[in-house]
Amino acid sequence: MASQTEENYLKSLFNLANEAGEVNISELAQQMQVSMPTVNSMVKTLQKNGWLIYEKYKPVTLTSEGKKEAALVIRKHRLTEMFLVKKMGFGWEEVHEIAEQIEHIHSPKFFERMDEMMGHPTVDPHGSPIPDKMGRVQEVSYFTLSKCKTGQIVNLAALTNSSTEFLEFLNSRDLRLGIELQVISIEPYDQSMVVSFEGHPSETLSEKVCDRLLVRLVG
Amino acid sequence: MASQTEENYLKSLFNLANEAGEVNISELAQQMQVSMPTVNSMVKTLQKNGWLIYEKYKPVTLTSEGKKEAALVIRKHRLTEMFLVKKMGFGWEEVHEIAEQIEHIHSPKFFERMDEMMGHPTVDPHGSPIPDKMGRVQEVSYFTLSKCKTGQIVNLAALTNSSTEFLEFLNSRDLRLGIELQVISIEPYDQSMVVSFEGHPSETLSEKVCDRLLVRLVG
DNA sequence: CAATTTTGTTAGAAGATTCTAACAAATTAC
DNA sequence: GTAATTTGTTAGAATCTTCTAACAAAATTG
Ligand SMILES: [Mn+2]
Ligand SMILES: [Mn+2]
Ligand SMILES: [Mn+2]
Ligand SMILES: [Mn+2]
Numbered sequence A, B: 001m002a003s004q005t006e007e008n009y010l011k012s013l014f015n016l017a018n019e020a021g022e023v024n025i026s027e028l029a030q031q032m033q034v035s036m037p038t039v040n041s042m043v044k045t046l047q048k049n050g051w052l053i054y055e056k057y058k059p060v061t062l063t064s065e066g067k068k069e070a071a072l073v074i075r076k077h078r079l080t081e082m083f084l085v086k087k088m089g090f091g092w093e094e095v096h097e098i099a100e101q102i103e104h105i106h107s108p109k110f111f112e113r114m115d116e117m118m119g120h121p122t123v124d125p126h127g128s129p130i131p132d133k134m135g136r137v138q139e140v141s142y143f144t145l146s147k148c149k150t151g152q153i154v155n156l157a158a159l160t161n162s163s164t165e166f167l168e169f170l171n172s173r174d175l176r177l178g179i180e181l182q183v184i185s186i187e188p189y190d191q192s193m194v195v196s197f198e199g200h201p202s203e204t205l206s207e208k209v210c211d212r213l214l215v216r217l218v219g
Numbered sequence C: 001c002a003a004t005t006t007t008g009t010t011a012g013a014a015g016a017t018t019c020t021a022a023c024a025a026a027t028t029a030c
Numbered sequence D: 001g002t003a004a005t006t007t008g009t010t011a012g013a014a015t016c017t018t019c020t021a022a023c024a025a026a027a028t029t030g
Helices: A004-016 A025-032 A036-048 A064-086 A095-102 A108-117 A164-172 B004-016 B025-032 B036-048 B064-086 B095-102 B108-117 B164-172
Strands: A060-062 A153-159 A180-186 A193-197 A200-205 A213-217 B060-062 B153-159 B180-186 B193-197 B200-205 B213-217
Touching: A004 A025, A004 A036, A004 A060, A004 A064, A025 A036, A060 A064, A064 A095, A064 A108, A153 A164, B004 B025, B004 B036, B004 B060, B004 B064, B025 B036, B060 B064, B064 B095, B064 B108
Parallel strands: none
Antiparallel strands: A153 A180, A153 A213, A180 A193, A193 A200, B153 B180, B153 B213, B180 B193, B193 B200
16 A cells, blocks of 8 residues: 555656656656655655656656556545535635645545535546546646637636645636636737636736636537 | 654553553553554653653653643544544444544644534544643543443443444444433343333343443433 | 562664765756 | 766665564562
């Protein structure tokens, strides 16, 4: 069984994996906030456990067992976040820290029960998909608001970043998942957008913000 | 801040402390399921942290800081057990293992919210008192059913033992906290009792069981 | 009270996770 | 294509929690 530390590494590996599934030691070290030698020894441990493939001086790759293990931890994390919001009244900006800890609880029943109580949610409070019990992640095809053209109407579906600061910024503008956004105009100089949405006939969003909002076409 | 391991030792120390507040190394080793040398080194660590007083070859005693720290972990444990039963539909025999893990979550808000959602319960699902936010434990004066006389009517208030096996035994007889029990007769040979309670006009309970049921006089 | 048993201590080591310092390989820049 | 930079590795050590073996103190027993 994966230790708490190993679970955290697996999650980071899963999230950092690119199309080729490769992750560099330095990326992982930065993500995990530890030194490269620490990562070096941990990837050897994870390899011994059969969760990744490692060759000296090469980027590492999760095995299918590693991916499944990682996805199941992510499942626990996202179910917890959703439970905290839907059943315990927390704001979406408060739940990450707590879920970071509860994701390591060993009790299938506990997460089963959360899942049941919420009616088997498919996404977490930030719009990220919740892997199923087999560790399969449903593919979703959103695009960033910054890719939209003037006049388009879209649905805010997820975020590319869920930092507390960003979530608090969104709270301050009443930007919540599910709202319909219409692109009123785009400033050519800095790509900032003027958008309208329920109760906000005109709100300017910087490119930085638009890049972090994932939307889908209304319909 | 106490580590997970230290929190578990503090809890055991708190629960083992006798009237004099003293705990032997060997008791603690047995309770924690570790060797005596392990306890020996841990008590030195706990002493360095100011949580207990240790002198070579003497039993150890928690300081008031140690007692408070311990009581706050016990508070988290018992609030969690109650939450699992009242808000998540678990049976009283299923919650200890999960609470043993969740008690180590660092998030005052999380336990605050549990407490609020349940309307500030004062006891856990096994009738044990929940320490308050200051770590104060309310004194309760129950006595065991085995101390009762023929004819007495009492209220089942708590248990002296909450092992899964005992809880499952109680489930099998519909014995739940809050029920009213009347002592019909006591067998002089083995101290077993015949009792009656809602739906059960006559049920025989061994001395072992009667010793583990804490009751209070009806009224 | 002397012998035995129980309880507690020290010493030494192991595994897990982390670090820094030093060096080596790979990549990038000029 | 050498030089500089970045990336990755090894070695060696620290901290935490645990162990076993050996020994010492305290308590119990006859
Ligand atoms: Mn975590
Ligand atoms: Mn999330
Ligand atoms: Mn615990
Ligand atoms: Mn309990």
